Amino acid sequence: MENERYQPPRNGVILLQVLVGMLFFVLVTRLWYLQIHHGDEFARQAHGNRLRHERIFAPRGRILDNNDKVLADNRTAWALSLVREDCRDIPVTLTQISVWSGIPLSQIWEKYQQDRFKVKAFEPLLLLTDINFDLVALIESEIYAWPGLKVVVRTKRNYPEKDMFAHVLGYVAEVNEKEMAADETLAMGDLVGKQGLELELEKQLRGQKGLYDVEVDAHARMLGKALREEPRSGNEMNLSINLALQQASWEAFGGEAGCAVVMEPDSGKLRAFVTSPAYDNNLFSTGISKRDWDALRTSNRFPLQNRVIQSVYPPGSVWKLLMTALFLERGISPRETVFCPGEVTLGNQVFRCWKHGGHGSVNMESAITNSCDVYFYLMAERIGIDKIEEFAKASGFGRPTGISLPHERSGLVPSREWKWRRFGRAWVRGETYNTSIGQGFTLVTPVQIAVYVSALLNGGDMLKPQLLENDGRVVTGRLPAKAETRNFIVGAMRKTASAGTAHVVYRRDADMGGKTGTAQVVKLKMGAGDRRLRTSEMEYTQRDHAWIATWGSKNGRTYVVVVMVEHGGGGSSVAGPIAKKIYDHIFGPAQDTPARGAQ
Amino acid sequence: MDRRLFSYINWGLLIFMLLLYLLGVGNLYSASGTRVGGGMVFSGFYQRQLIWGMCGLVCMMAAMSFDYRQLRNLAWPFFLVSILLLLLVPVVGKTIYGAKRWIPLGFMSIQPSEIAKFAVLVLSARLLARDESPLGWKDFSTVLCVALVPCTLIILQPDLGTTLLLLLILGGMILFRGLRGYVLKTCLLAAPTVAAFMWFAGMHDYQRQRILTFLNPGHDPRGTGYHILQSRIAIGSGRLWGKGFTEGTQSQLRFLPERHSDFAVAVFGEEWGFVGCVILVTLFCLFLLSIFSTAVQAKDRFGSLLVVGIFFYFFWQIFINIGMVIGLMPVVGIPLPFISYGGSATLLNFTLLGIVLNVSMRRFMFKG
Numbered sequence: 001m002e003n004e005r006y007q008p009p010r011n012g013v014i015l016l017q018v019l020v021g022m023l024f025f026v027l028v029t030r031l032w033y034l035q036i037h038h039g040d041e042f043a044r045q046a047h048g049n050r051l052r053h054e055r056i057f058a059p060r061g062r063i064l065d066n067n068d069k070v071l072a073d074n075r076t077a078w079a080l081s082l083v084r085e086d087c088r089d090i091p092v093t094l095t096q097i098s099v100w101s102g103i104p105l106s107q108i109w110e111k112y113q114q115d116r117f118k119v120k121a122f123e124p125l126l127l128l129t130d131i132n133f134d135l136v137a138l139i140e141s142e143i144y145a146w147p148g149l150k151v152v153v154r155t156k157r158n159y160p161e162k163d164m165f166a167h168v169l170g171y172v173a174e175v176n177e178k179e180m181a182a183d184e185t186l187a188m189g190d191l192v193g194k195q196g197l198e199l200e201l202e203k204q205l206r207g208q209k210g211l212y213d214v215e216v217d218a219h220a221r222m223l224g225k226a227l228r229e230e231p232r233s234g235n236e237m238n239l240s241i242n243l244a245l246q247q248a249s250w251e252a253f254g255g256e257a258g259c260a261v262v263m264e265p266d267s268g269k270l271r272a273f274v275t276s277p278a279y280d281n282n283l284f285s286t287g288i289s290k291r292d293w294d295a296l297r298t299s300n301r302f303p304l305q306n307r308v309i310q311s312v313y314p315p316g317s318v319w320k321l322l323m324t325a326l327f328l329e330r331g332i333s334p335r336e337t338v339f340c341p342g343e344v345t346l347g348n349q350v351f352r353c354w355k356h357g358g359h360g361s362v363n364m365e366s367a368i369t370n371s372c373d374v375y376f377y378l379m380a381e382r383i384g385i386d387k388i389e390e391f392a393k394a395s396g397f398g399r400p401t402g403i404s405l406p407h408e409r410s411g412l413v414p415s416r417e418w419k420w421r422r423f424g425r426a427w428v429r430g431e432t433y434n435t436s437i438g439q440g441f442t443l444v445t446p447v448q449i450a451v452y453v454s455a456l457l458n459g460g461d462m463l464k465p466q467l468l469e470n471d472g473r474v475v476t477g478r479l480p481a482k483a484e485t486r487n488f489i490v491g492a493m494r495k496t497a498s499a500g501t502a503h504v505v506y507r508r509d510a511d512m513g514g515k516t517g518t519a520q521v522v523k524l525k526m527g528a529g530d531r532r533l534r535t536s537e538m539e540y541t542q543r544d545h546a547w548i549a550t551w552g553s554k555n556g557r558t559y560v561v562v563v564m565v566e567h568g569g570g571g572s573s574v575a576g577p578i579a580k581k582i583y584d585h586i587f588g589p590a591q592d593t594p595a596r597g598a599q
Numbered sequence: 600m601d602r603r604l605f606s607y608i609n610w611g612l613l614i615f616m617l618l619l620y621l622l623g624v625g626n627l628y629s630a631s632g633t634r635v636g637g638g639m640v641f642s643g644f645y646q647r648q649l650i651w652g653m654c655g656l657v658c659m660m661a662a663m664s665f666d667y668r669q670l671r672n673l674a675w676p677f678f679l680v681s682i683l684l685l686l687l688v689p690v691v692g693k694t695i696y697g698a699k700r701w702i703p704l705g706f707m708s709i710q711p712s713e714i715a716k717f718a719v720l721v722l723s724a725r726l727l728a729r730d731e732s733p734l735g736w737k738d739f740s741t742v743l744c745v746a747l748v749p750c751t752l753i754i755l756q757p758d759l760g761t762t763l764l765l766l767l768i769l770g771g772m773i774l775f776r777g778l779r780g781y782v783l784k785t786c787l788l789a790a791p792t793v794a795a796f797m798w799f800a801g802m803h804d805y806q807r808q809r810i811l812t813f814l815n816p817g818h819d820p821r822g823t824g825y826h827i828l829q830s831r832i833a834i835g836s837g838r839l840w841g842k843g844f845t846e847g848t849q850s851q852l853r854f855l856p857e858r859h860s861d862f863a864v865a866v867f868g869e870e871w872g873f874v875g876c877v878i879l880v881t882l883f884c885l886f887l888l889s890i891f892s893t894a895v896q897a898k899d900r901f902g903s904l905l906v907v908g909i910f911f912y913f914f915w916q917i918f919i920n921i922g923m924v925i926g927l928m929p930v931v932g933i934p935l936p937f938i939s940y941g942g943s944a945t946l947l948n949f950t951l952l953g954i955v956l957n958v959s960m961r962r963f964m965f966k967g
Contacts, residue, residue, distance in 0.1 A: 006897060006898055006899050006900055006902075006903060008775075008894065008895050008897075008903050009733075009775065009776065009777045011777055012774070012775035012776065012777060012907070013895055015774055015775055016775065016891045016894070016907070016910065017891070019771075019914060020884050020887050020888055020891065020914075023880075023883075023884060023887070023914065023917065023918055024880060024881070024884045026918075026922075026927070027880045027918075027921050027922070027925070028876075028877055028880055030922075030925050030926075030927055031834070031868070031873055031876045031877065031880070031925060032873060034831060034834050034835040034868075034925055034926075035834060035835055035837055035838050035839065035868070035872060035873040035876065036838065036839060036873055038835050039835055039836065039837070039838035039839070039873075040838070041835070042831065042832050042834070042835025042836040042838075043835070043836040043838060045832045045835075045836065046832050046833070046835075046836035046848055046849055046869075047836075
């Protein structure tokens with residue numbers, strides 16, 4: 001049976017054996033390297049390939065007034081989105097959106113062109129944001145015929161009181177790259193506080209996002225998701241501000257530009273915080289349009305300015321409340337009199353009293369109640385600028401009060417050193433005169449005045465102005481004034497209200513005190529015979545600022561009300577009536593005012 | 600047909616082959632699944648592969664049913680037909696992914712380059728079997744020239760993978776047969792020149808790109824390097840035991856490209872881990888050794904060389920495909936026998952094994 005067998009070449013047989021051996025060895029070695037040696041690393045990469053995380057937005061905490069009235073909450077907002085990949089004919093679809101919404105096609109096109117490259121073809125592109133329910137109903141009834149379109153639900157921060165609380169609450173807007181870099185819990189599209197308490201209370205209000213594990217395919221398309229962490233909503237915050245009082249104060253302001261604060265002198269709580277004009281903070285929640293933003297930014301009435309804490313003004317005669325305390329602390333007797341002839345001459349400069357004919361003989365009390373400038377000129381000269389500076393700073397001026405709002409300004413207490421640094425020139429005596437009546441370089445914020453007046457009433461504690469109902473009393477310093485000093489000033493203010501320049505706030509049913517101020521904005525050159533122009537005759541931006549710093553006490557409740565009207569003119573004629581209306585709200589209409597005495 | 604023949608069948612080879620084929624179908628079932636929502640959706644690849652396997656078995660039977668020595672006479676006609684078909688491709692072929700490789704026949708498409716592989720193999724076996732002594736210049740260049748005709752036509756399609764495979768099969772057969780010393784030395788010296796010529800004149804940009812990417816896969820992770828990175832992630836993440844059947848995340852979530860064709864083994868590696876891969880590689884080695892034993896035991900030189908050609912046909916595909924998927928080789932379009940999906944390839948694989956079984960059955964027969 002045995003055949004003459006063919007013998008394969010020996011080298012060839014070895015070659016085949018070697019090749020098979022090599023195949024096995026090389027492949028298994030490499031597989032070991034990948035799957036065992038680096039297996040964990042690849043497994044991690046595979047996990048990262050497949051799993052994405054999707055954040056679940058936590059509802060932002062509501063903000064309420066001190067009576068649980070809603071000042072900021074979240075509402076549902078509908079938006080219409082388009083997934084390009086699913087859309088058969090984009091121009092026709094956009095036209096249909098225009099037909100539904102009544103928005104010009106060109107505008108929708110513009111939005112589409114602007115955003116189309118920001119999202120992938122399979123991701124929703126928002127075309128209409130914050131659409132009303134009627135439109136949602138209309139679109140939903142026909143949307144089946146329009147693949148790629150979808151109505152999506154989002155939440156939007158809602159400020160029912162709009163402008164009235166704009167500067168207290170601030171606003172939220174979409175997070176920017178810088179904020180994201182600073183806080184890793186933030187992600188694109190998050191709303192964060194940008195201004196006001198929304199910014200200051202960001203941590204409490206934000207809550208904690210939940211987390212979905214999202215399984216995706218290679219095109220990042222979602223295949224399924226599982227809840228990993230529940231979202232936790234932000235804390236609800238009660239403001240110390242009272243909505244009704246805020247409203248009354250806001251209305252009292254009318255159309256004026258300026259601000260008003262109502263502070264409880266014992267606790268430091270702010271009960272009203274008005275700055276006017278303001279803006280509708282709802283504009284920011286879903287992205288403010290460029291047109292609206294430009295309008296706000298360039299308005300010559302500066303609606304973005306928080307006048308209570310960010311605007312600095314010369315305090316005018318309100319400053320005399322501080323100077324008086326200084327005089328007393330420096331040992332000047334309240335009985336000492338000064339003769340006011342209506343002006344004082346210093347070198348070749350004439351410093352006038354506001355009262356043309358002069359006040360005649362004045363003592364400390366009458367100097368306050370009648371706001372006699374000459375008295376303050378002469379006494380201040382005796383004390384000197386250095387002591388004034390020291391005392392003003394110790395009394396809380398020239399530094400922020402510490403209120404929980406961003407961008408608070410310090411104001412300015414001038415000094416020799418400051419002037420040298422600022423202008424390269426030495427201090428001159430006339431500047432001490434100006435400083436003594438709250439003119440010249442001195443700048444204060446209205447909230448500083450409120451803190452100062454509160455300190456006079458509460459025993460000398462300088463308090464941090466509080467905006468939250470549940471925050472405790474925070475003492476930031478002690479007024480460098482003895483009890484007698486404070487009592488004297490409080491008494492002088494009482495007299496100013498009952499018989500002096502602050503009479504406008506006077507009411508019999510309450511213990512009232514006040515001090516007005518009229519701060520010159522521009523120094524008007526006046527010859528000896530010139531008469532002062534009436535406010536109405538001056539250009540708006542040259543008109544004086546009107547101040548009134550007051551307190552009122554009734555039935556054991558005491559409030560400090562400070563009103564500042566920009567370019568309003570006289571303190572008693574413009575700021576005073578506003579303060580009066582605020583007291584009318586707090587204490588009820590004054591009983592001796594027939595016009596309001598209905599009950 | 601002589602009944603005794605069946606008792607001489609290389610059963611080991613048959614069993615290894617069937618095991619590999621079934622593993623391949625199972626793997627395709629998993630690879631064709633796509634996770635959607637909570638469930639899986641399967642495309643029909645594995646079903647079609649099953650049908651192709653049935654057809655392949657018929658082809659295998661047919662390839663076993665005649666005396667393989669008749670192939671020797673049919674070598675030239677086969678070759679000429681395959682050249683004709685290759686010439687037809689540019690005329691009637693359909694273009695898929697920028698390459699014209701298929702001739703549509705209505706219900707299916709055939710790939711003439713697959714037929715050419717077989718034809719070159721048979722013709723080379725015939726040419727190399729002519730005499731016993733190691734090859735001199737004359738025989739060497741004859742074989743080379745004959746093979747260059749289909750190679751040129753195939754590389755124009757363009758199909759670098761098949762061309763390379765053809766040249767490698769031929770090279771393997773020549774090495775097995777043995778070269779005279781001076782021919783071998785000249786070849787070794789000429790190889791760099793030929794390689795340089797291929798690089799600059801014979802390759803398309805994308806082919807060069809693939810090789811460059813192979814050398815530095817991180818360079819362009821979303822582009823050409825994506826295949827390599829993703830397949831390494833898939834295989835590597837399988838670790839020791841794998842993620843389990845149909846549990847491979849990289850494949851089912853479509854991170855892995857061409858997971859049912861060239862990269863099918865990556866799915867296997869991900870789901871069965873190192874243990875599964877070693878079993879698969881071992882199975883392939885046993886399979887190759889079975890072919891190899893047939894080549895050694897063949898009763899004539901033509902049969903032996905024919906089987907050696909088939910050995911190299913499988914060897915290079917296994918080596919290149921797995922090597923490519925695990926990042927040892929550049930990405931060239933070479934499927935893994937029995938594991939990758941492919942109609943023509945399956946038919947050819949079965950047919951070629953039919954021939955190996957044919958040779959093995961007839962190893963003890965008297966000379967006709």
